[in-house]
Amino acid sequence: xxxxxxxxxxxxxxxxxxxxxxxxxxxxxxxxxxxxxxxxxxxxxxxxxxxxxxxxxxxxxxxxxxxxxxxxxxxxxxxxxxxxxxxxxxxxxxxxxxxxxxxxxxxxxxxxxxxxxxxxxxxxxxxxxxxxxxxxxxxxxxxxxxxxxxxxxxxxxxxxxxxxxxxxxxxxxxxxxxxxxxx
Amino acid sequence: xxxxxxxxxxxxxxxxxxxxxxxxxxxxxxxxxxxxxxxxxxxxxxxxxxxxxxxxxxxxxxxxxxxxxxxxxxxxxxxxxxxxxxxxxxxxxxxxxxxxxxxxxxxxxxxxxxxxxxxxxxxxxxxxxxxxxxxxxxxxxxxxxxxxxxxxxxxxxxxxxxxxxxxxxxxxxxxxxxxxxxxxxxxxxxxxxxxxxxxxxxxxxxxxxxxxxxxxxxxxxxxxxxxxxxxxxxxxxxxxxxxxxxxxxxxxxxxxxxxxxxxxxxxxxxxxxxxxxxxxxxxxxxxxxxxxxxxxxxxxxxxxxxxxxxxxxxxxxxxxxxxxxxxxxxxxxxxxxxxxxxxxxxxxxxxxxxxxxxxxxxxxxxxxxxxxxxxxxxxxxxxxxxxxxxxxxxxxxxxxxxxxxxxxxxxxxxxxxxxxxxxxxxxxxxxxxxxxxxxxxxxxxxxxxxxxxxxxxxxxxxxxxxxxxxxxxxxxxxxxxxxxxxxxxxxxxxxxxxxxxxxxxxxxxxxxxxxxxxxxxxxxxxxxxxx
Numbered sequence: 001x002x003x004x005x006x007x008x009x010x011x012x013x014x015x016x017x018x019x020x021x022x023x024x025x026x027x028x029x030x031x032x033x034x035x036x037x038x039x040x041x042x043x044x045x046x047x048x049x050x051x052x053x054x055x056x057x058x059x060x061x062x063x064x065x066x067x068x069x070x071x072x073x074x075x076x077x078x079x080x081x082x083x084x085x086x087x088x089x090x091x092x093x094x095x096x097x098x099x100x101x102x103x104x105x106x107x108x109x110x111x112x113x114x115x116x117x118x119x120x121x122x123x124x125x126x127x128x129x130x131x132x133x134x135x136x137x138x139x140x141x142x143x144x145x146x147x148x149x150x151x152x153x154x155x156x157x158x159x160x161x162x163x164x165x166x167x168x169x170x171x172x173x174x175x176x177x178x179x180x181x182x183x
Numbered sequence: 184x185x186x187x188x189x190x191x192x193x194x195x196x197x198x199x200x201x202x203x204x205x206x207x208x209x210x211x212x213x214x215x216x217x218x219x220x221x222x223x224x225x226x227x228x229x230x231x232x233x234x235x236x237x238x239x240x241x242x243x244x245x246x247x248x249x250x251x252x253x254x255x256x257x258x259x260x261x262x263x264x265x266x267x268x269x270x271x272x273x274x275x276x277x278x279x280x281x282x283x284x285x286x287x288x289x290x291x292x293x294x295x296x297x298x299x300x301x302x303x304x305x306x307x308x309x310x311x312x313x314x315x316x317x318x319x320x321x322x323x324x325x326x327x328x329x330x331x332x333x334x335x336x337x338x339x340x341x342x343x344x345x346x347x348x349x350x351x352x353x354x355x356x357x358x359x360x361x362x363x364x365x366x367x368x369x370x371x372x373x374x375x376x377x378x379x380x381x382x383x384x385x386x387x388x389x390x391x392x393x394x395x396x397x398x399x400x401x402x403x404x405x406x407x408x409x410x411x412x413x414x415x416x417x418x419x420x421x422x423x424x425x426x427x428x429x430x431x432x433x434x435x436x437x438x439x440x441x442x443x444x445x446x447x448x449x450x451x452x453x454x455x456x457x458x459x460x461x462x463x464x465x466x467x468x469x470x471x472x473x474x475x476x477x478x479x480x481x482x483x484x485x486x487x488x489x490x491x492x493x494x495x496x497x498x499x500x501x502x503x504x505x506x507x508x509x510x511x512x513x514x515x516x517x518x519x520x521x522x523x524x525x526x527x528x529x530x531x532x533x534x535x536x537x538x539x540x541x542x543x544x545x546x547x548x549x550x551x552x553x554x555x556x557x558x559x560x561x562x563x564x565x566x567x568x569x570x571x572x573x574x575x576x577x578x579x580x581x582x583x584x585x586x587x588x589x590x591x592x593x594x595x596x597x598x599x600x601x602x603x604x605x606x607x608x609x610x611x612x613x614x615x616x617x618x619x620x621x622x623x624x625x626x627x628x629x630x631x632x633x634x635x636x637x638x639x640x641x642x643x644x645x646x647x648x649x650x651x652x653x654x655x656x657x658x659x660x661x662x663x664x665x666x667x668x669x670x671x672x673x674x675x676x677x678x679x680x681x682x683x684x685x686x687x688x689x690x691x692x693x694x695x696x697x698x699x700x701x702x703x704x705x706x707x708x709x710x711x712x713x714x
Contacts, residue, residue, distance in 0.1 A: 039394050039395060040394060067287045067288050068255065068286070069285070069287045070285055071286070148257070158289070162289075162307065165309065
């Protein structure tokens with residue numbers, strides 16, 4: 001009997017530690033410096049891509065989100081709309097940059113591509129921590145509304161940087177969870 | 184009623200003008216600053232929420248002649264051109280303020296006139312923030328010395344409170360050399376390391392931190408004066424310091440006064456004088472040793488031993504070999520071969536100066552004593568005896584064979600004692616000077632350990648009784664060294680050649696019980712001048 005209860009306790013501990021299944025809610029990451037770190041890396045990628053013009057040119061078009069922020073319009077939007085705009089934009093951006101991973105590129109480009117992909121994933125985690133709704137794919141083809149086409153890798157990374165600095169950052173700054181007296 | 188209404192209208196109008204002028208001032212100053220600093224043809228900046236782009240034209244032209252277009256995300260839009268006359272620099276600029284400026288996207292701006300493109304530029308609006316200076320700058324002196332508390336409010340702008348960087352400049356009033364402190368996000372700063380009781384001017388300006396937004400440095404605020412606290416000594420601390428100082432002084436005074444004599448003795452030790460040992464020598468007989476001796480002869484021996492023991496251990500001088508060699512040549516054979524040279528020397532000297540030395544009757548006895556001691560070695564004497572042999576043997580120094588020289592050396596040796604006897608004054612330590620000289624010679628030779636500081640002036644010395652011996656001892660003591668340190672050094676350093684009083688006394692004591700006569704010479708002297 002003792003052995004049985006001991007084994008049960010050990011099993012409970014192991015299960016609790018591994019925690020299979022859904023994770024517990026994350027602590028809200030309201031500090032914008034976390035996002036600033038990703039933005040700085042996006043700056044570096046943009047600068048690096050601007051520098052390498054010949055080696056980093058690629059003859060394909062990328063579908064990227066719109067990055068424009070009109071403050072009047074933005075302030076008039078509610079949180080869900082903002083969230084949807086940001087999440088769909090992140091999704092599109094992720095696909096565009098992800099398409100570069102498969103292709104054979106230089107080491108510099110590859111490192112920036114990998115960093116950007118992982119940063120987008122981290123940003124998604126941050127948004128999830130402040131209870132921003134997840135991305136919902138549009139039912140019918142609505143991709144062209146908030147997207148544009150770019151033809152170079154430097155433009156792609158420029159869009160990436162602008163998107164993070166603009167929409168994503170302002171969404172995080174205006175997250176309701178963060179404004180509830182948590183400074 | 185009508186009058187009141189008109190008055191109110193006037194007030195409102197004046198206020199409106201004031202607001203416009205203030206806003207205009209900011210705008211104008213920004214335009215003027217960028218006109219100086221920016222090199223682009225089209226200069227753009229964002230004030231609050233709207234992007235303004237302007238350019239300078241020299242010719243007197245009208246704004247209507249210009250077409251200003253900007254495009255972003257495949258959209259093209261127009262903007263109305265206006266003109267502005269700068270009063271300060273007497274220049275005219277044309278500008279356009281974009282309504283609903285799109286941020287975080289690339290803007291392509293074009294200026295054309297008469298359908299001909301003049302200037303173009305591609306930029307992101309959020310990178311050209313030109314903020315207003317911080318507001319409500321206050322400078323207060325903190326409670327501590329050399330510190331000032333500076334605080335301000337950020338310019339009115341949304342979304343950017345946490346991404347601003349400030350620069351605080353401060354300088355002494357009247358001085359142009361200022362220091363700059365950069366501070367992020369926080370809107371207050373404590374200036375440290377300032378001079379006390381000094382007036383300082385403080386300015387502040389602001390800029391976006393460059394992560395999400397970028398831009399130009401704002402204009403400096405108007406200087407605000409602040410005064411640092413005057414340095415003052417806490418009266419309590421002063422009082423405590425004085426009090427403690429006073430107590431320490433009193434304590435030290437008490438200690439010094441109570442141990443006055445002791446401290447004086449330690450700091451300023453008396454030069455030992457032999458006056459104690461020779462009562463009346465200097466006071467009554469004015470240093471005339473002969474006279475003093477003659478007077479005190481009878482009572483001398485009673486004290487001699489006692490005095491002798493009190494004397495600081497000083498190297499005695501061994502009897503010259505001359506006396507021993509004549510009697511104990513055969514005895515010498517037992518001695519170490521090292522001494523043979525010395526023996527020869529002494530023999531030579533002996534032969535050279537036959538008159539010099541009267542064989543003391545106790546010399547032979549002394550040799551016997553030494554031998555016995557050698558055969559039955561005491562722990563102390565064991566170390567000493569061989570050396571005593573050395574010293575015994577060597578009266579003269581490293582004189583090798585020149586009899587004349589030896590004589591000279593001997594004379595030199597005798598000199599101190601002569602001086603001692605002849606001069607009326609106190610025995611000068613000059614005697615020891617020559618002694619040392621001869622001593623050093625001997626030590627340099629390495630063979631002669633002893634120095635015959637034991638001097639027998641051959642003609643001036645009428646042999647007397649034990650008094651002479653004693654005196655010689657004393658003399659050597661006097662002439663050699665008074666300081667206690669030397670005796671201890673003697674004991675320590677020349678182990679192989681060190682003699683202590685014990686040894687001397689031993690011989691001496693042995694002698695006295697045996698015979699009433701005392702050697703007059705260093706037959707009982709062991710020498711060890713060594714250093």
